[in-house]
Amino acid sequence: MFIDSARIFVKAGDGGNGMSSFRREKYVPNGGPNGGDGGRGADIILKADRNINTLVDFRYKRQFKGPAGEGGQSSNKYGRNAESLIIPVPMGTTVRDEESGLLMADLIEDGQTFVVAKGGRGGRGNAHFHTSSNRAPTFAEKGEPGEERWVRLELKVLADVGLLGYPSVGKSSIIRKVSSAKPEVAAYHFTTLTPVLGVVSVDDGKSFVMADIPGLIEGASEGVGLGHNFLRHVERSNILIHVLDVSGIEGRDPIEDFHKINEELKKYSEKLSKKPQLIALNKIDLVEDVATIDRVRSYFEENGYEVFTVNALTGEGLSDLVHRAWYYVENYVPEPDATDDVVMYEAKPDVDFVITRGDDAAFIITGARIEKLVAMTNLDDEQSLRRFQKIWKYMELDKKLQEKGCKDGDEVVIGDQRFVYHD
Structure with a gap:
């Protein structure tokens, strides 16, 4: 089961309580305070793991609570700090604070970590409160409560190349042909309900990751069909291959389909609509009038797009398409990260109350x-x-x-x- 979003509650461990005790030794009738500090509570840490590809585990466990720090002891002995609670998540997971909706972290590299809730510091023992006016303090601090919050996790598939297009235009057939991925293929819409990743090998050991993502339909930017579930994953791709059914056997015009889908991309994200696209005219074997291919090709070439005619069943034209996609992957220059909705959890000036x-x-x-x-x-x-x-x-x-x-x-x-x- 593929789950690409989850809502979880995290509660870091509380700090251990400080100790209230006094030195008790023979011939030392009035020993001073020697209570130790409590240990720090456990942090809650999210860690990207390349061996996980879904958020399905969070469907069954939604709450994560870290252990508290150990209490302080006599003789100025500090309590032990609690070990951090590490929660593995798939690479490509974004973390948002539910209350504010702001982005907290974007975990895209294997092993990358983020402290989503900090453990409380340990309470101070009574030895800290010894003064000239109070030589025998009997009190110690309790541990500081750990941070807690609800967060939303969203998985965006990490792929170099994303296949874009209406349902049933042949995206699954293409990825089956050029990689070892085996998505379900059938003659009905939305056969692919979850993203499928395939590694495409190019000459000389070069390779890239291609994603067959659920088909897009008009209204997707408002959540129609698979809507946001599709668009979320397209965001990660460096380049898009826009697959169009040039045969028109379903009564749709490929040029019209192209503009409808790009309109949905623009509504969802201006940045997404500007990603480079290669045009793949599929199902050329089913075209009755060859002039149709020339007409569609000319239209896109006149508008600055590179066009490839392919047959996903026989593999015709796919080699040229794959090699051109590799060129874009190899020469991809990342855009500066947008920071308008990013929040860094730093110490803020505290309004007293x-x-x-x-x-x-x-x-x-x-x-x-x-x-x-x-x-x-x-x-x-x-x-x-x-x-x-x-x-x-x-x-x-x-x-x-x-x-x-x-x-x-x-x-x-x-x-x-x-x-x-x-x-």
Whole structure:
């Protein structure tokens, strides 16, 4: 089964909790704090693997959670970092953040990796909080929560040459003839429902990858037929071979078909419509009037296209077509990557917090800094709680809550914790 898109949830491992402990040795009655730090949580990493060619595995498993880091120990021993969780994906997989829709990564090389969710850092042990005014801190930080998000994976077939054309024009027959690929061939539309890759050998050990992709029809740019499933894979090709049925046995005009398909390409992507195309006039053995071939050939040549007359069943003309395709593959110059929809997940200036009103009339405080502070604070420890209250005052949360209308006895929500406000 070929699956070329998937939606998955990734949750990196939480950091391990810091340790609260004190030095206990003979003749050292008042040993200082020696709690170690917790280990870092596991990152979630996507890795391109040439041995995988579909996203079907994500149909059965959609959630991936990394292990937490080990907790800190006494004697200033650090907890062990958790090993990263590596998820193999096919080469050609793009990764998009579902919430924003922006592109996060494009994994096109074997072994290429991307950290899709970073593990939380370990909490600090109580040895970090030893000061001249507090020589015996009893509290330690809890581990930082790991990142989590829903992402969309899309597979775009990696092929040097893509076969373009309406269903049943002979694309599958061509790839069967010039490579070892064996796609299903029959006399009905959409025989090919999934992309088929074939390695085409040229002289002197030269070769390239050709893709037989499901046929395109009018309206595909809006998702009609196999629509986007087709167009997504065409994007990867360096050059397109536009296969046309010159026989007209199905009552279609090859020139009209050419313009309809190119119109769909343009609607879907301006960049895609500008890819070089070779014209392959197929089914020449079924043409009743030879003048038809000359008329169609002349039309395309006058418009600057290279035209090849072929017979996919006998192989006539395919050698010249393959060699010309190889010339374009060998001399292909990649276009500069578009960066208009690419997002790099860098540290952003954090807005300290935002206060909103929930449906239950509670005051909800959101912000990366304050939410991490709450998550990493042990609220059951008195000293830890006092430290949290000092930071609360420093951030002027009381003042901001009052400005929003918060009164004595109102509920305040931060992350998973609920507090009762007292003026």
